[in-house]
Amino acid sequence: MPRRQPTRWVEVDTDALRHNLGQVRGILPQSCGLLAVVKANGYGHGLVLAARAFESAGADGLGVTTFEEASELREAGVRCRALMLAPLLPQDAGAVVELVVEPTLTSRAAAESLSDAAVSAGVTVKCHLKVDTGMGRAGVLPEDAADLARGICSLPGLELRGIYTHLPNAQDDRSAALSLQRFASARASLAEAGIAVPQAHAANSAALLLRPESRLDMVRTGTLLYGQFPPGAGGGLDLRQTWRYLATFVEVKQIPKGWTVSYGSEYRAPATKRVGVLAVGIADGLAVSPDSLWRGARGAKRWLGAALRGPGPFVRVGGKPAPILGRVAAQMCVVDLDDHPNTEPGDVAEVPARRTLVGAQVPRFAKGEVPGGC
Numbered sequence: 001m002p003r004r005q006p007t008r009w010v011e012v013d014t015d016a017l018r019h020n021l022g023q024v025r026g027i028l029p030q031s032c033g034l035l036a037v038v039k040a041n042g043y044g045h046g047l048v049l050a051a052r053a054f055e056s057a058g059a060d061g062l063g064v065t066t067f068e069e070a071s072e073l074r075e076a077g078v079r080c081r082a083l084m085l086a087p088l089l090p091q092d093a094g095a096v097v098e099l100v101v102e103p104t105l106t107s108r109a110a111a112e113s114l115s116d117a118a119v120s121a122g123v124t125v126k127c128h129l130k131v132d133t134g135m136g137r138a139g140v141l142p143e144d145a146a147d148l149a150r151g152i153c154s155l156p157g158l159e160l161r162g163i164y165t166h167l168p169n170a171q172d173d174r175s176a177a178l179s180l181q182r183f184a185s186a187r188a189s190l191a192e193a194g195i196a197v198p199q200a201h202a203a204n205s206a207a208l209l210l211r212p213e214s215r216l217d218m219v220r221t222g223t224l225l226y227g228q229f230p231p232g233a234g235g236g237l238d239l240r241q242t243w244r245y246l247a248t249f250v251e252v253k254q255i256p257k258g259w260t261v262s263y264g265s266e267y268r269a270p271a272t273k274r275v276g277v278l279a280v281g282i283a284d285g286l287a288v289s290p291d292s293l294w295r296g297a298r299g300a301k302r303w304l305g306a307a308l309r310g311p312g313p314f315v316r317v318g319g320k321p322a323p324i325l326g327r328v329a330a331q332m333c334v335v336d337l338d339d340h341p342n343t344e345p346g347d348v349a350e351v352p353a354r355r356t357l358v359g360a361q362v363p364r365f366a367k368g369e370v371p372g373g374c
Contacts, residue, residue, distance in 0.1 A: 007279040008247035008351070010364045012045045016240035018057035020225045023237045025058070028208070032215050033199070035083060037063035037222035038073075044355030045226065045243055046364030048076040054225065055080050061102075063220050067092050070101045083128060083162075083220075087138045093117040102126045102161060106138055111152045118157030127152065128162035129197075133182040134175065135168045145186035146193045153195055162199040163187060167214065170207035171232040180214055206230035226355070245285070245351040245358060247315075251277040252337065252345050261334050262326030274337040276322075278315065280351055281331040285358035287313070316350040317343055 025034055036059040037043075042050030051062050051073055061081035064070050070084050081102065088096060088103040090113035096103050097117040105111050105127050118125045129149055132139030140148050145163070152160050165183045169175035183202055190197060203214040205223040210233050223230050227242040254274050261267040261275070280286055313328070314321040315335055323336045337343050 005248065005346075005370060006363055007250060008245070008284055008362055009370060010044065010046070010358060010362055011244045011246055011367050011370065012049055012053075012364055013240065013242050013367045014049065014053040015367070016227060016242040017045070017050060017053040017225060020227055020237075020239050020242065021054055021057045021059060023239060024208070024219075024221055024224050027237070028215060028219065031217070033060040033201075033218035035059065035061045035063045035201070035218055035220045036225055037085075037220055039063060039065040039069060039085065039222065040356045041360055043222055043226045044358050047072055048078065049364050049366060050226075051076075051078050051080075060218065063222070064101075067096065067099075070096070070099050074099050074101075087130065088114060088127075090114075094120075097121050097123065097125055102128060104128050104130050104138070105148070105152060106130055106140055108148065108151050111148070111155055111158065115155035115157050124157055124159050126159045126161040128164055128199075129160060131163065131165045131183055131186045133165045133167070133179040133186075135166050135179075137166070139165065142182045142186040142189075146189040146195070149190050149195050149197070150193060160195070160197055162201060162218075163190065163197045164199075164201040164220075166204065167202060167207050167211075170204065170210050170214070170230075176207065176211050176214070180211070204230075206233045209233045209236065243355055245353045245362075246348050247278045247280040247351050249276040249335075249343060249345050249347050249349065250279050252343060260326075262329060264327060267326035274341065275325065276335045276337045276340075276343060276345075276349075278333050278335060278349060278351070279331060281329045281333055283330045283359070284362055285353040286328055286333060286351055287353045287357065313352060315352065317347070322349065 021036060028034060036054035038047055038050045041047050047069060061083060063083050063085055065085045070082055073082060083102045085104055087106040088110040090110050093113035094117040114125060130139040131142055131145050133142060149160060152158055167176055167179045187200055199217040201216055201218040201220060203219040205221045207214040208219045208221060227239045254272060255269050257269055257271050259269045314323045317340045322340055325334045325336050
């Protein structure tokens with residue numbers, strides 16, 4: 001079957017991804033490694049597409065969350081270093097050894113299973129120990145880190161390559177300081193036990209900007225690489241936009257005055273109106289555009305009021321807004337084209353969406369590679 005232009009797709013600027021990695025690299029000490037995080041389908045950019053871009057740009061490794069993400073990378077031929085951030089389940093140990101990735105260990109049971117699998121395969125597996133310093137998610141408590149590290153180091157086939165944590169609030173001085181203090185205490189307990197770990201890492205995108213002391217031996221960054229600053233940590237880098245969600249109009253027509261649009265007949269045309277149909281909807285990640293909310297609104301009540309009173313969601317046609325009329329359906333929406341008289345079927349609109357909510361069923365293409373030459 002010949003390749004054809006899809007009805008909706010994500011355009012990824014891989015040059016911008018590589019540029020952004022270079023920007024982050026430029027503010028790090030030469031001795032500090034950079035792990036490019038490609039979890040959540042590459043933050044909506046496509047796991048493999050993002051991974052290949054960062055690998056070619058010289059990332060020191062890739063960060064994924066799940067076994068499934070690690071497997072997808074290896075199946076696509078991406079062979080560079082990969083850290084699996086979710087704790088290893090004992091039953092996955094054999095499969096993880098086959099993938100040649102670096103798992104996160106948070107329990108003796110998982111370490112023992114990994115050791116057995118490594119010995120059976122005749123290999124040594126590099127692994128990381130995660131410490132919970134206030135996030136309350138995965139990780140051992142700081143006072144238990146040395147015991148688990150001793151257990152890992154006593155098992156054949158395992159090499160403890162790293163120890164790390166994740167700051168719950170890099171933007172807050174007190175919270176960040178407490179987390180880093182707890183992590184330092186855990187690292188000190190390993191040193192007292194005579195356990196040397198090559199890499200300690202704590203900084204995500206926000207922390208590496210706001211807390212230079214958290215950079216340590218390596219940083220794990222995602223948000224910055226995708227052209228966005230974390231809340232409260234803007235500026236200082238020349239980041240480029242990396243992502244656009246696009247869809248083609250599958251129908252353009254006129255509806256008469258009084259005609260209703262979409263489920264519930266909530267919209268009624270006040271006059272004859274030119275409309276277009278996009279084959280994209282809730283199931284494809286279509287969301288209310290932040291531009292449709294009152295700027296400067298703060299707090300849930302004000303945000304809700306802005307959402308209710310504002311002009312509503314819109315797409316962009318030729319760079320200009322075009323309101324969505326009526327309810328957005330599962331895979332279709334109707335757009336007001338009165339201000340876009342030259343738009344025809346096959347023309348393209350830019351769709352508002354939260355990147356990570358655009359499912360993998362929506363294809364991703366590097367900029368300039370969309371079938372049909374769009």
